[in-house]
Amino acid sequence: xxxxxxxxxxxxxxxxxxxxxxxxxxxxxxxxMSMNPFDEIALEEAIRLKEQGRATExxxxxxxxxxxxxxxxxALAMGADRAILVETAHYLEPLAIAKILTALVIxxxxxxCLLGKQAIDSDDNMVGQMLAGLLDWPQAMFASKIExxxxxxxxxxxxxxxxxxTLDLTLPAVISADLRLNQPRYLSLPNIMKARSKPLAVVPxxxxxxxxxxxxxxxxxxxxxxxxxxxxxxxxxxxxxxxRAAGVLP
Amino acid sequence: MTILIIAEHDNQQLxxxxxxxxxxxxELTGDIDVLLVGDVSEMLVTAARQLPHIHRVYCASxxxxxxxxxxxxxxxxxxxxxxxxxxxxxxxxxxxxxxxxVAALLDISMLADVVQIVxxxxxxxxxxxxxxxxxxxxxxxxxxxxxxxTGFAAAAAASSSVTLAPxxxxxxxxxxxxxxxxxxxxxxxxxxxxSAARIVISGGRGLKSAENFKxxxxxxxxxxxxxxxxxxxxxxxxxxxxxxxxxxGKIVAPDLYIAIGISGAIQHLxxxxxxxxxxxxxxxxDAPIFSIADFGLVGDFLKILPEFRVALGETEQTQG
Numbered sequence: 204x205x206x207x208x209x210x211x212x213x214x215x216x217x218x219x220x221x222x223x224x225x226x227x228x229x230x231x232x233x234x235x236m237s238m239n240p241f242d243e244i245a246l247e248e249a250i251r252l253k254e255q256g257r258a259t260e261x262x263x264x265x266x267x268x269x270x271x272x273x274x275x276x277x278a279l280a281m282g283a284d285r286a287i288l289v290e291t292a293h294y295l296e297p298l299a300i301a302k303i304l305t306a307l308v309i310x311x312x313x314x315x316c317l318l319g320k321q322a323i324d325s326d327d328n329m330v331g332q333m334l335a336g337l338l339d340w341p342q343a344m345f346a347s348k349i350e351x352x353x354x355x356x357x358x359x360x361x362x363x364x365x366x367x368x369t370l371d372l373t374l375p376a377v378i379s380a381d382l383r384l385n386q387p388r389y390l391s392l393p394n395i396m397k398a399r400s401k402p403l404a405v406v407p408x409x410x411x412x413x414x415x416x417x418x419x420x421x422x423x424x425x426x427x428x429x430x431x432x433x434x435x436x437x438x439x440x441x442x443x444x445x446x447r448a449a450g451v452l453p
Numbered sequence: 454m455t456i457l458i459i460a461e462h463d464n465q466q467l468x469x470x471x472x473x474x475x476x477x478x479x480e481l482t483g484d485i486d487v488l489l490v491g492d493v494s495e496m497l498v499t500a501a502r503q504l505p506h507i508h509r510v511y512c513a514s515x516x517x518x519x520x521x522x523x524x525x526x527x528x529x530x531x532x533x534x535x536x537x538x539x540x541x542x543x544x545x546x547x548x549x550x551x552x553x554x555v556a557a558l559l560d561i562s563m564l565a566d567v568v569q570i571v572x573x574x575x576x577x578x579x580x581x582x583x584x585x586x587x588x589x590x591x592x593x594x595x596x597x598x599x600x601x602x603t604g605f606a607a608a609a610a611a612s613s614s615v616t617l618a619p620x621x622x623x624x625x626x627x628x629x630x631x632x633x634x635x636x637x638x639x640x641x642x643x644x645x646x647x648s649a650a651r652i653v654i655s656g657g658r659g660l661k662s663a664e665n666f667k668x669x670x671x672x673x674x675x676x677x678x679x680x681x682x683x684x685x686x687x688x689x690x691x692x693x694x695x696x697x698x699x700x701x702g703k704i705v706a707p708d709l710y711i712a713i714g715i716s717g718a719i720q721h722l723x724x725x726x727x728x729x730x731x732x733x734x735x736x737x738x739d740a741p742i743f744s745i746a747d748f749g750l751v752g753d754f755l756k757i758l759p760e761f762r763v764a765l766g767e768t769e770q771t772q773g
Contacts (some may be wrong), residue, residue, distance in 0.1 A: 206648045216720070220581045241701075284699070321701065325580055327565050329553035332523065336557030339522055340507055341632035344550050347694065358635065363546040364648075364696045364703070365463070367638040368520075373631035382684065382701060383694065418562035422575065422588040430726060435745035441762035442732065445748050451652070451709040451730045452676075452765070 204355075205315040206258045208247045209304055210265045211239040213324040214275040223381050226423040230322070232361065239272050241319025243281075245380040247319050247387040248349060250282035255272040255349055260284045262311060266303055268292050278389045281397035285399070288398070290344065291408035291415075297325075299415035301333035303332060306411055308338060316353075320379040331379035332434045454573075457537040459530060460501055464491045464519060467500040467734055469493040469649050469736030470543040475504060475628060478541055478601045479608065480570040484508040484771060487618075488533060490526050494518035502618045505611035509559050513623040520637075521547055526631035526644035527554035533623075534559060534595060544599035545703075556597050563597035568604030578749065582700040582723035603706035603727050640693045647696065650679035652709045655698055655725070658685035660715020661755065663709075668758055669713065675765060676758075681725075683715045699724035713754050717742030 214220060214233040223230050238284055240244075252258040263278035265271040266289040276284035276292035282287060289303050316335075335342035343359035347367070350358045354372040362381045372378075408415065436442045446452040461468040471487075478485050486499050488511045488516050494625060501510045513529055534540045538622060542548035554686040564690070568586070569577035570638045576598065601663040647653060654673050660666045668687065673680050682692035683767045684699055698705055710728035717733070719739055726745055733746035734754050743749040750757060 216583070219719070222582050227727060229581060249706065273660065277698060284595065297477070298556065298560070301557060326582065326700065328549050328555070329563065329565065332550065332553035333557035335523070336554035338628075341630065342550075342554070343632075345546065363550075364695060365637075366640045366693065366695045369635040369637070370522075371635055376631070378669065407664065417468050418591065418593050419564070420590045420592070420720040422590055424580070425586050425588070427579070427586050427726075430731075432744050432747040433731075435743075435749045435751065437750075439757050440764040442748055442750055443761065443764040444686050446730065446732070449747070450705045 204258050205260045205262065205311060206252060206277070206302070206315045206317060207262050207264055207308060207311065207313040208246045208249045209241065209316070209318045210242045210246065210274055210278050211262050211319070211436070212236050212267055212271045213315040213322055216240055216323055222424055222426050226425060228421070228424050229300065232334060235271070235272070238277055239322045241323070241382070243387040244382065244384050245319050246278055246281055246283065247385050248380060249415060251385070253282065256297050256308055256424070258315070262287065262313070264289070264294060264304065264307055266408070272365050272405070274290055275403055276398050277390065279401040280395045281388060282394070284401065285407055288403065288405045289408050289411065290405050292293070293404050294417070295415050296417055296419065297327045297329040297409055299413070300330050301337055302410060302413050303408070304330070305337045305442065306413060308334070316377045318379045319442065320381050335377040338375070338377070340375050342377045342386045343370050343417040344379045346378050347381050347383045349378060349384065351371045357370060373387050454481065455536070456483045456533060456539040456541065457486045457488055459488045459490065459540065459542045459548070461543045461547060462491060462493065462497055463647045464488065464711055465494050465497060466590065467497060468543070469607065470545065470602045470763070471504065472610065473605045474541050474600045475600040475608040476605040477504065477567065477570060478539070479506060480707070481539055483538060484648035486511060488530065489517050489623065491521055492516050493645060494650055498620065499617065503611055503615060504618070505608055505615070507618050509619045509621060511621050511623055512517070513625060513679045517626050517628055520634035521551065522629040522632055522634060523551045523554045524632050525627040527551055527558055529625055529627055530555045531558040539596045539598065542599050544601045547715060548599045552597055552599055557759045559595065559597075561597050562591070562592050563593055564591060565599045566601045567569060567598045568601050582719050583726065584719065601704060603704055640695055641770060644673055645677065645679050647679045647681055647698065647703045647705055652676050652711070653681050653698070653707045653725070653728070654678045654703055654711045654713065655681035655683065655715060656686050656691065656713050657715030658689060659681035659716070660691060662688065662692045667754070671763060672758060675762060681722050683718070712742050714743055716740045717745070
C-alpha cells in the first residue's frame with residue numbers, strides 16, 4: 204500500500220499575522236513558515252502505518268514555490284520515504300490542488316491519501332473532499348481514529364458537529380486528519396541528517412498539463428474590526444451587575 | 454436567478470442554522486428552493502415547507518441517504534445544482550464534508566465560510582483563523598458557498614398557518630460505493646446547542662481537571678447556557694470534542710461568552726471573538742484573553758464560581 208500525504212507550507216501557527224498595507228494579502232516575507240499542523244498529523248499517521256508494516260511507501264507531496272523544499276525535507280526527516288514538489292510561483296485554488304494531486308495519485312498508483320483537514324492559512328477545508336470526488340473514491344474527513352480491520356478495509360472515527368461518527372472504507376480512499384488523531388513526533392538530529400539524502404523530485408507545474416487557471420479573484424484582504432479591551436472588575440457581584448446593565452443577563 | 458439551499462437536519466428536525474442560511478440567500482436575488490437529502494421524517498418535510506420566503510422544496514428521502522454520505526449525496530446534489538446560480542449550505546461539518554465533493558464533480562471552485570455577501574458575485578470570508586478577511590470575486594457560473602452562521606441573523610420563522618411550499622419528490626436511490634456507515638455517537642444534552650445558545654460558558658485547561666470542568670454545568674443550567682471548551686480542555690479529556698470552540702471547532706457568536714480558565718490562543722479567539730459581550734475569568738492577569746474581553750475578572754474560578762452563582766440569585770431560587 205502506497206500512501207500519499209499532501210503537505211502545505213504555511214505561516215507558523217504562533218505568528219500574529221500582519222496584513223499588507225496595500226490590502227493585497229498577508230505578509231509572508233521574513234515570517235516563520237512551517238508545515239501546516241494538520242498535515243503534520245496526517246504525515247505522522249502515514250509513518251505509523253509504515254512502521255506497522257501496512258504502508259510500503261510514504262510519499263510527501265507539496266505544491267508551491269521552491270521554499271516548499273525545506274518543508275518537504277522536514278517531512279522526510281519525520282519519516283516520509285520520498286518527496287515530490289510540484290513547483291509553481293502562483294497561488295492555486297483548492298480545486299486546482301486537488302486536480303494536481305489526482306494526477307500524482309494515478310501516476311504513483313496510490314492506495315491511500317492522507318491530508319490535513321484544513322490549512323491554517325486559507326482555512327478552506329476542501330482539498331481532501333475534492334480529491335475523493337475527482338477520483339471517485341470513498342472519503343473519511345476529520346478523522347480522530349484510523350484502524351485497519353483487514354488488508355484493504357479501514358475503520359475511521361470522524362469528529363463532527365454533533366459528536367463522533369464511524370465509517371468503514373474500502374481502499375483506495377481519502378482520509379483527512381483532525382487534531383486528535385495523533386501527536387506528531389519531533390525531528391531528531393540523525394533523522395534530519397538522513398533526510399538530506401532521501402529523494403526529493405521537483406516537477407514544474409507546467410509539465411503536468413493541468414488547467415489551474417483561477418476561477419476567483421482576490422479583491423482585497425482587510426483586518427477584521429478590532430475589539431476594544433474592556434474593563435477589569437474586582438468581584439463576581441460586580442461582574443453580575445455589569446452584565447445586567449449590558450442587558451445580557453436577566 | 455435561482456438559489457438552492459441544502460438543508461441541515463438530522464432526519465427528524467430542521468436545524469435552526471437554516472434560518473441564517475436563508476438570510477444570506479435573501480441577500481442574493483432569486484427564487485429560493487430547498488433540498489432535503491436524507492432518510493427524512495414527515496415532520497421534517499413539513500418544517501422545510503414552512504420555511505419563509507421559499508419557492509419550493511425538493512426531497513430526496515431514502516434509507517441509502519440516511520447517513521448523508523458524500524459518496525452518494527454529492528452526485529445527487531451535483532445533478533440538481535446544475536440548474537441553479539447559487540448553491541448554499543450552512544458551514545457545518547456536514548456541509549464541509551459534502552459540498553467540496555459536489556464542487557469537484559461540477560468542476561467549480563467554491564467558497565467556504567462566507568460571512569458577508571458584497572454583491573452577486575463577491576463575498577467575504579475569514580482566513581488565518583479570522584485574523585484577516587478576504588474579499589473574493591467568483592467568476593464561476595454556479596456559486597457554491599458555505600455560509601457561516603455567525604455572519605447572518607436568523608430569518609424570522611413563518612407562522613404555522615402559512616401555506617406550505619410545493620413539494621417535489623426525487624426518487625433517486627444512489628448507492629455509496631466502498632463505504633459503510635457504522636455508528637454515530639451523539640453527545641445529547643438538555644442544554645441549548647453551542648451554535649444556537651444565547652449564552653455560552655467555556656472552560657479551558659485552567660480548570661485543571663474533568664471534575665472541576667463539571668462545575669460549569671450548574672452555572673450553565675442556571676443560565677440556560679451551552680457549554681464550550683478550548684482545544685486544550687478537549688485534548689485533556691475534560692470535555693467531548695463537539696464542545697470545542699475555535700478555528701477548527703465551532704464558531705459561535707452568542708450575546709454573552711464567559712471564558713473560564715482559557716488563556717486565549719489565537720485559535721480559540723477565532724471561534725468566539727464575534728460574541729456580543731465577552732467575559733474572561735482567569736488566574737493569570739496577563740492572559741491574552743483579557744485583551745478582547747469586555748469584562749475581566751482575575752482570580753481562581755473555584756472561589757469565583759460560587760460567588761457568581763450567589764450574585765445571580767441562586768440562593769433565592771433554591772430557597773423559593
